Each structure stands twice: as C-alpha cells, then as structure tokens.
Amino acid sequence: MPSTLLVGSSFTGSKLQIQSVVEKVAAADVSNASPGRTVCQQKGSDRKAASGKMQSETLPTKVSRRETILRSSGSALMLAFLNFAGERPDYLGVQSNPPSLALCPPTPSCISTSEELNDPTHYIPPWTYNPQDGRGRKNPASKEKAMAELIDAINTTKPDNFSPRIVKQTDDYIYVEYSSPLVGFVDDVEFWFPPGNRSLVEYRSASRTNGIDFSFNRKRIKALRQALERYGWESIGF
Structure with a gap:
C-alpha cells in the first residue's frame, strides 16, 4: 500500500511551525505481511490505524490572516501561502x-x-x-x-x-x-x-x-x- 504524507502548519506571530506525520499502513493482517514489507505506525495516544484505511487529523477550516496552511495529498505536496504582503495603502504621505x-x-x-x-x-x-x-x-x-x-x-x-x-x-x-x-x-x-x-x-x-x-x-x-x-x-x- 502506498504511503501518505500529511503536513499541517500553523502560524503564530512571526514563527512558522510545520508538523509532518508519515504513516505507512500495511494490510489488516500484519502476521500475513510478505517478507521485506515494513510496517510503521505513529506512536502516541492519538494514533489511529484501520484496515486498508488511514485517518488523518482534521485541519482547521477557519484560517486567520496571520496563518498559512500547508496541505498534501498522497505523494504530491501542495503548498498554499496567502499573500501576506497586502496592498500598499493609497492614503500615505502628508x-x-x-x-x-x-x-x-x-x-x-x-x-x-x-x-x-x-x-x-x-x-x-x-x-x-x-x-x-x-x-x-x-x-x-x-x-x-x-x-x-x-x-x-x-x-x-x-x-x-x-x-x-x-x-x-x-x-x-x-x-x-x-x-x-x-x-x-x-x-x-x-x-x-x-x-x-x-x-x-x-x-x-x-x-x-x-x-x-x-x-x-x-x-x-x-x-x-x-x-x-x-x-x-x-x-x-x-
């Protein structure tokens, strides 16, 4: 089964934090795994594994202006940055x-x-x-x-x-x-x-x-x- 890469990020102040979790989930019956197959599961109280399926953390749906979201699906990593620079105000000057x-x-x-x-x-x-x-x-x-x-x-x-x-x-x-x-x-x-x-x-x-x-x-x-x-x-x- 192909591996899935999940990337979640949150921005607070001027610090960017990126957390990545990589899970490889084998077939349901681990004992029947073929030789050479690697079985790796995330450790921790919140790990979730199911036969032939992966449950990923739910990313927040509401994003503030000072946050950036990085998402990936399967083997393709998609980066989406908001335009933080903004537009120069037209009322500047004396x-x-x-x-x-x-x-x-x-x-x-x-x-x-x-x-x-x-x-x-x-x-x-x-x-x-x-x-x-x-x-x-x-x-x-x-x-x-x-x-x-x-x-x-x-x-x-x-x-x-x-x-x-x-x-x-x-x-x-x-x-x-x-x-x-x-x-x-x-x-x-x-x-x-x-x-x-x-x-x-x-x-x-x-x-x-x-x-x-x-x-x-x-x-x-x-x-x-x-x-x-x-x-x-x-x-x-x-």
Whole structure:
C-alpha cells in the first residue's frame, strides 16, 4: 500500500511551525505481511490505524490572516501561502488639511503622532532632534543632519528581524516598508519633518493587516527612538 504524507502548519506571530506525520499502513493482517514489507505506525495516544484505511487529523477550516496552511495529498505536496504582503495603502504621505500624517484605522495595529492624546491605543508622541535641555541649546543639528541620523537608525535597527526598505525620501519625508521574516508581512512606516523651528519629527507605523500586531509597531518605534537618543534626540511628552 502506498504511503501518505500529511503536513499541517500553523502560524503564530512571526514563527512558522510545520508538523509532518508519515504513516505507512500495511494490510489488516500484519502476521500475513510478505517478507521485506515494513510496517510503521505513529506512536502516541492519538494514533489511529484501520484496515486498508488511514485517518488523518482534521485541519482547521477557519484560517486567520496571520496563518498559512500547508496541505498534501498522497505523494504530491501542495503548498498554499496567502499573500501576506497586502496592498500598499493609497492614503500615505502628508495630508493637506490639516498638514499631518494620516490617522489610524480603528484597529490596534497602528500608531501615529497625528492621533489625539486621549487615544492611548493609537497615539504616540513626536520626537525632537534638538531638545532644549540637550544639543538644541548647545549645538543644534540641521534638518539635513537629523535626516541623515534617522536614515542611519532605520538601516541599522531591525527589531523583530523586520527588514527595512526606504521607498520614498524627500527633504522632509521618509516612507519605509518593513517586511517580516519568513512570510513577509509588510508594515508601512512614515516620518515627517514639519515646518517650523521646533525641530520636530512626526511618524506613523501601521500593519497592512488589520488584526493584532503583537506590538511590533510599538517595539519598532521604541527601538528607533533608543537608537536616535545616541545622537541627542528625545521623545516629547513621555
């Protein structure tokens, strides 16, 4: 009797787990097996064997956005991966009225300096690259220098092993796509240097998927802030 390969997988966070079970089931009467035939059955409390039949585990029928399913039938292995990258939002960039980055959707997988202070789920304070109790008073940095420092922090800081790719850069704006390892979830992260003499940098970090982001966006922004603090940057507010 030909063997059957079963592959089941589940995705949790950024970790892919693949479990494979291979069973070779011989004829019903093992004692009558011909010489040289190998009889191998899965060990464990949940093993099931029947004469001439195989019972396989039932794979879950409902799949979340952050899961991938691998299935096989007989000797052919079929891999089916969902498109985790998603589509790039068409509302990115500096909004015109009022000038600011975009607000967040009503999901927990987004943070932005444009949100209201009373929205702790989405609001996060902006940065200053010339704090008055630091280099802003002694040796203030130009916007061009601060931009170079931010780009260096982006390229050298990879929290949760997300890979950054700068998609767009102007004299006051940077847009970065962060791709997760293994399956390639994409988060859209923007930085904006608003006009004025306050030396501020506003930002927005959001997952393209609308579910729980496992705090990836907040951990990313925190890691970037800590990298920028070495240059003298500070967070405003807290």
